Amino acid sequence: MRALPGLLLTLAIGAATGLGLTALSVGRSMGVGTFRIGPWLVTPKAGTAEADPYARAVAARLGTLPLALADGLALVADQDEAGAALDGRCTYRFHGPVPPARYWTLTAAGGDFQPVVREGFRQGFTSYEVVRGTDGAAEILVAPQARAGNWLPSGGADELRLVLRLYDTAVATTISAGTPLPSLSKVSCP
């Protein structure tokens, strides 16, 4: 192969794979410091000065300031218990042990982390206002249509993310793959 076409081929492959890898890893918020616990994704170091380059790039692309670790820890669910991508048209059940924290909140967001419902509608639950079952555990139903009990509207958007934020929690520094987290099961789909 002659030099010029070869060089062009090299440059094309380099640009495509390099930028493609970046778009893929940053777009899906998957860097070296991110790990999955069931349906939840967590990047514990994102809120510290030791945040890895992927976490920094994700924050910059979203235009947000990550939750500082001494403040709290954010867990993002992009799939259900069974590994299927979250769909705003389906109904999901959030249930089970939330790690010890002074307060926690569960909010619904779209694929771009923008709110899924209009202002005035419920965007999330705080640990203070959630009604608990007899076992003390919180059960929240995430659904496009109103449900009895703790109903978190999901707006019917096809791409859905659920964000569980734990405030003032020791789990922020100790979280690992074995940490018990709430389950997120699919109840029904239209």
Next chain:
Amino acid sequence: MTDLSPRRLAGIGRERFARVLGILPWVLAGLLLGVAVHIVSVFALPRLAPDDARARLSEVATVNRLTTLSGRASVVLPLADPAFETAVCRFDLTSGPLHVRAPVTPHYTAIALYTSTGLAFGAINDRAATRRVLDLFVVTQAQRREITTDEDETAADNLILVSPTTEGFVLIRALAVQPSVAPLVRDQLASQALCEILTPEMAPPTE
């Protein structure tokens, strides 16, 4: 010219093989270049992203002054918790240390500090408060050396945090546990929270 003898076919095969072998180094070089491009672009993103927190906040907040983002927090900063009332302060420490004050709201208040590229370098919450307010001083490395307190520093009850950069952001966030208390928390934040540069005479009080 349709000579399809086995020998001829083998010749074509060898030719193809040689051509593929010729491309291979260029492909490998391309993949190596790809890895380099990936690493460089990930590192460059925080500096190059046009719509990052710095850009979003410079539109709404003035330097060294506190701005309350009543209800707009999740619009200005995606992924901000809608249950929180937020006040933001862009700081520039060139003219002196920064004094940050947050009221202790009924449920939960936190002050978080970020560099201008959005790296969290410190945070405290109301658990650290001994009074009805949470006071914090943000200084540069050089300013830290200048603050020579005669007395025991812990007795002064002042929290001093060293900022790795001269510019950055302070977020004061207060939880409204249910929508009905949001106006109350918002008012408390607007009337009692503070973000100001200290003049030399006003150096961190030591008592």
